[in-house]
Amino acid sequence: MSTTSAASRDADAGGVVASVAVLGLGAMGTALADALLARGHRVTVWNRTPAKAAGLVEHGARQAESVAAAVAAADLVIVCVLDYAGVTDLLERQAGDALKGRVVVNLTNGAPEDARAMAERVAALGADYLDGGIMAVPAMIGGPEAVLLYSGSSAAFTAHQPVLDAFGRGVFVGGDAGLAPLNDLSLLAGMYGMFGGFMHAAALVRSAGRPVEEFTTTLLVPWLHAMSASLPQMAAQIDSGDYSATGSNLAMQVANDSIGDVSRAQGVSAELFAPMYALMKRRVADGHGDEDMAGVVELLHKR
Structure with a gap:
């Protein structure tokens, strides 16, 4: 056979x-x-x-x-x-x-x-x-x-x-037989990151006594759809290693911990956002404050 x-x-x-x-x-x-x-x-x-x-x-x-x-x-x-x-x-x-x-x-x-x-x-x-x-x-x-x-x-x-x-x-x-499970887990990593962001956003909205479902359908989902359009550009930066800023650079994004500060003030834990913020701060401290967000990948995996 x-x-x-x-x-x-x-x-x-x-x-x-x-x-x-x-x-x-x-x-x-x-x-x-x-x-x-x-x-x-x-x-x-x-x-x-x-x-x-x-x-x-x-x-x-x-x-x-x-x-x-x-x-x-x-x-x-x-x-x-x-x-x-x-x-x-x-x-x-x-x-x-x-x-x-x-x-x-x-x-x-x-x-x-x-x-x-x-x-x-x-x-x-x-x-x-x-x-x-x-x-x-x-x-x-x-x-x-x-x-x-x-x-x-x-x-x-x-x-x-x-x-x-x-x-x-x-x-x-x-x-390579190992590529299917690698891609599987990579997709799940992206999914859990999205879910983590959603949970933090939902907690913030709920802390103000506002309905999470309305916020999600009218504001969050359209916003995430719009922001997802930037992922191919970020992917191209990661492939090339050129992280030249095309918008708000990392130094500007971490100048203040507004998300963390407001979360704590609202009685919301910032532990889902904190690891990302810490990585962004570290990349700036390493001298890469003029880069786009995609440069953070270099702290996760050395080229």
Whole structure:
């Protein structure tokens, strides 16, 4: 069996179906299997607790009695479990030789080094490997807003993209298997930063007895949309290393701790904003007060 097996070619051509195994039926694994079934694919499922497969079986999935049996029934093997130790157990100890000639898509959360090591293990078992990052909650799987990041074998991604599209929009980020988890965590870092800013803003508004929802919809969201337009320019500065100020430079921005002072006066903790302010102050103290905000990245990662 090869990456471009008969079932996969049929799926690529918009024909019948692909044979897919889904290992791990937590909330996300179940959503992935459901999305495949909705597209008419032949789905074999396995879970450590067999009862979790009942609903999927009712929808047309076949339940395998073992990991090896599930893998043997499929060209494409989707793994979504708690951690990479669990993936290793499933693929090396339980699937073993059954993986030969197949494609493994590991959608388990982990670190870049975990993904690279797993790619080597899977290759040693004779299979192609894709690591993935799911930028969605289970309820979003199969919908237009779900985005999944993939890295590893470009041939495997190209051959099986029509099947993987059942989950959401697939984005291949590179041949290094560690790139999907790296991009996943980078996106989450940006998200948590935004949420942190929102929490601080919400606390300030609430401290004045004002409705947070009205502030958010009428003022904050439009403001953040407008400010997000500056991110590509900041990214270009980070890539080039040229942080020449095009607007308010860092020295001007940290001349006063207005956000911190007003927060404390309003009985609001400034601990979400304080780390950013401290970094900006440090960059100015290091002699870079004439730079744009993007220069702060140099304190987080040395070029």
